[in-house]
Amino acid sequence: SAEHFAGKGRGTPACAAPQPARTTTVRAVVTAQLSWISIAPVKGLALAHPGEVSLEPYGVAENRRFFLVDEEGRRYGLIRDGRLVQVEAETDAEGTRLSLRFPDGSVVAGEVEPGPPVTTDFYGRPVEGRLVEGPWAEALSALAGRTVQLVRAERPGGGVDRARGPVSLVSEASAEQLSAHAGVPVDPRRFRMLFGVSGARPHEEDEWVGREVGIGDAVIRILDRVARCAITTQDPDTGERDLDTLRLIDGYRPRDAAGGICFGVWGDVVEPGRVRLGDPVGPR
DSSP, X not given: OHHHHTTSSOOOOTTSOOOOOOOOOOOOOOOEEEEEEOBOSBTTSOOBOOSEEEEBTTBOTTTTOEEEEETTSOBOOTTTOGGGGGOEEEEOTTSOEEEEEOTTSOEEEEEOEEEEEEEEEXXXXXXXXXXXXXXXXXXXXXXXXXXXXEEEESSTTTTSOTTSOSEXXXXXXXXXXXXXXXXXXXXXXXXXXXXXXXXXXXXXXXXXXXXXXXXXXXXXXXXXXXXXXXGGGBOTTTOOBOOOHHHHHHTTSOOOTTOOOEEEEEEEEEEOEEEETTOEEEEO
């Protein structure tokens, strides 16, 4: 370097014109990439894994556009009935069509007909929606063994838990490290995160808190770690509680200031854009 050779007898010849100092711009090398995308067209049902999504300020339009309530209007999801995860759902960005595939292979599909307006409590936040008329609620009620109703949120992103932002992310290496502590493979689908990242170090995503992160054509801002709940103890295929993930995570991970057991991170959308499998992911 120039500092190394300074004063070592390698001066500039007298006839040479002074040369401007060279500057070097150091750019971060992004080695992480998007390895999976997970959305739940109906909150609490099986995850779908598209190859690409449009990331908007509210998140992904197809993600959690629909949700379930019981006969008293309270949210009805995996904590109350893990079997719901066996139902596969598919919808469009506008939420005008919905298809449900049940464990026995039967399919209920058609155009969505919004019914009466309802307001549902999401952890103290009122979510406006409309009951969905048609055969879906009857089929879901038969599976649950009780009356449940299907609701479409009035706005895209309405069914996302606003206790955190519309984007969540975890690295595959983090799941692998948890697997090592568990002594068995831990499927990252347990955490129902929007994005999965390969090529990062275990829990490297924690270091992105407070930073902007590029992901495909979009930019997100990571705001905090995600405090986990008992849903992560359920098998992502059957809904049965089969692994004490919370105890395992708590055994080697620091809790947050509120005492939450954290795994993965969440954030907001700074710049909307298209996001595809294989896209680079990393701090800006």
